[in-house]
Amino acid sequence: MEKFYQIWKKFGKNFEEGGKLAKLSSFYDAFDTFLFTPNTTAKRLGAQIHDGSDSKRTMILVVMALIPAMLFGMFNVGYQHLLATGQIGCCGLTCALFWKAFGFGLLAVLPYIIVAYAVGLGIEFIVAQIKHEEVAEGFLVTGFIIPLIVPINTPLWQVAIAVAFAVIFAKEVFGGTGYNIFNVALITRAFLFFAYPSQMTGDAPFVRVGSTWGWDAGQLVDGYTTATPLTQIGTTTDASLMPIGFWDAVNGLIPGSVGETCIWAIALGAILLIVTGVASWKTMLSIFIGGGLTAWLFNQFGPDTAAANLPWYMHLVMGGFAFGAVFMATDPVTSARTECGKWIYGFLIGLVAVVVRVLNPGYPEGMMLAILLMNAFAPLIDWCVVNANIKKRAKREVKL
Amino acid sequence: MLSQKTKETLFGPLNVNNPVVVQVLGICSALAVTVQLKPALVMGIAVTIIVALSNVIISLLRNTIPMRIRIIVQLVVVAALVTLVSEVLKAFAYDVAMQLSVYIGLIITNCILMGRLEAFAMTNKVWDSLLDGLGNGFGYAIILIIVAFFRELLGSGSLLGFKVIPDSWYAAGYENCGMMMMPAMALILVGCIIWAHRSLNKEEK
DSSP states (O other): HHHHHHHHHHHHHHGGGTTGGGHHHHHHHHHHHHHSSSSOOOOOOSSSSOOOOOOOHHHHHHHHHHHHHHHHHHHHHHHHHHHTTSSTTTTOOOOHHHHHHHHHHHHHHHHHHHHHHHHHHHHHHHHHHTTTTOOOTTTTHHHHHHHSSOOOOOOHHHHHHHHHHHHIIIIIIGTTTOOOOOOOHEEEEEEHHHHOHHSSSSSSSSSSSEEEEETOOOOOTTTTTOOOOHHHHHOOOOTTTTOSSSHHHHHHSSSSSTTTTHHHHHHHHHHHHHHHTTSSHHHHHHHHHHHHHHHHHHHHOOOSHHHHHHHHHHHSSSTHHHHHHIITTTOOTTTSSSHHHHHHHHHHHHHHHHHHHHHHTTTTTTHHHHHHHHHHHHHHHHHHHHHHHHHHHHHHHHOO | OOOHHHHHHHHHHGTTTTTTTTTTOSSSHHHHHHHHHHHHHHHHHHHHHHHHHHHHHHHHHHHHHHSHHHHHHHHHHHHOOOOOOOHHHHHHHHHHHHHHHHHGGGGGGGGHHHIIIIITTTTOOOOHHHHHHHHHHHHHHHHHHHHHHHHHHHHSSETTEEESOOOOHTTTTTOOOOOGHHHHHHHHHHHHHHHEEEEHHEEEE
16 A cells, blocks of 8 residues: 555646646545545554545445446447347447447446435435444445346336345445445345346346447347357257357456456456555455365266356356455455454455356356355354464464 | 123234234244244134134143143144144135145244243133133234235235235336345344344333
8 A cells, every 4th residue: 555655646746737638636635535544553663553544445346346347338238239239230349339338337237326326325324324323334335236246127116116225235234334234235135136027137137238328229139149148058958058158268358247247457456456465365366266176076077968068167267256255255354364264264255156057957157156155154154263263373372 | 792801812912012023932933934924824723723712621630730740731733733724724715725735834943832822821710711812813914914014015016915006116117036035035024023022022021
């Protein structure tokens, strides 16, 4: 964080009077407050506060880390729309079509952002009034993640109900921000998944073929499939099916939830989160190890189905695996806190996610269920780690 | 007609001493049979009849039951009544009996029954025991009906099997909430009722 601050201050010189960007100085001030206030620390003498990072600064950093995925997601929503309606033909993507895709996606995704924030913050404000507390920053990230993890055709009123349900029953009844057992954004998605299954599974939900606010209604091209690659694998009878290649999945121009498709965008966010120390690299890495290892074992010894035959590295880049690993599983409130616990927690998330994908024909994607399940186990993991440590130290004491 | 004490015996379990939301008994069947209103109603009536009658019988026998084998005597009485009710339901309301499946038989293990027999019928007179049984049965039934009302309305869009939500709503994009069909949501609804109940009865602590 310190290094960032130096660079930021240097950059700030441009905004001082007479600088190149003096007219934009208010922008600089705004971001300065968002990112680096409060910044009062103790003197550098041993174990004291070295960085005045509070929850507001942490939340803003996560939102910034999510922005690449959000921007790419918006573009991809429009791009999939153009593909499905046959507007991108042989000549590829022109400049005009690029902006049309992005504009379409922006208009499609923006209502979800607005609804998620309006409902979630509304409830937070009301609860804060009732409990006579300050409004906590907790919903800032949740509200940004929700549009990224719901399918683009989910009706807005369903999103509103799901957000209200999640904020009240997954967060406020436990005591508000920082006390929740389960990740609030994932509870939103889980509610949608179980309450309105027809909107969340199958072929239709992930590509918007029809219009957005009456603009650019299209007809589905004959023979074009709007199913996500994982759905195709989950429903096929062809045991060697491989709907997309590795690099297609990494580049992310495929159907899927808004933010989950592009590995590059997620990686950018992951780098920011790891460098600033907001999210734990141990959790992320162990999820990929756990998922990869489990998928590899299925490759070797698993049943002869498409999901089990899918190469292990494909499991890591398809569906919500990477997005969940980077942004959802690392939520500091609901994940394991002990360093050793993070390895166990992450490993089990990867394991369960792949097991659900391969062995449960009803659920082509297992990341959401895996993270929610391990959220419930995180305190137990921590308890075991702490107690093991206590026992170990007690033994050492006796030896002396 | 009713003295203060008998009033309390009869109406207490409906609200301030409700077996489901205050004593948190009989939750299992409350989650299982409340997907639709009709089975919930039948279940409520069945439990009320069985609690009331077994309360009366145990209260009649209370001075002759040896303390060491009282549980087994209570179980025999309850089992006999449950079997009777189950046979009657199968004879006259076969569809509902099939919907309720094992839960009619499982009334034997319903904590409310054993709780009332142990806590009330073993030490009280017949008339009081009857009122207590009726009160607790109604208290249980009321919660079942509230939960089932919301679950059927929001989960299936109907009440007692009749369509309540007009087709025009469905055409406009309304959908039934599948969560309501799951036991998990019933638990959350019971939680909400408990929440509301505690907030309304704060001074009763």
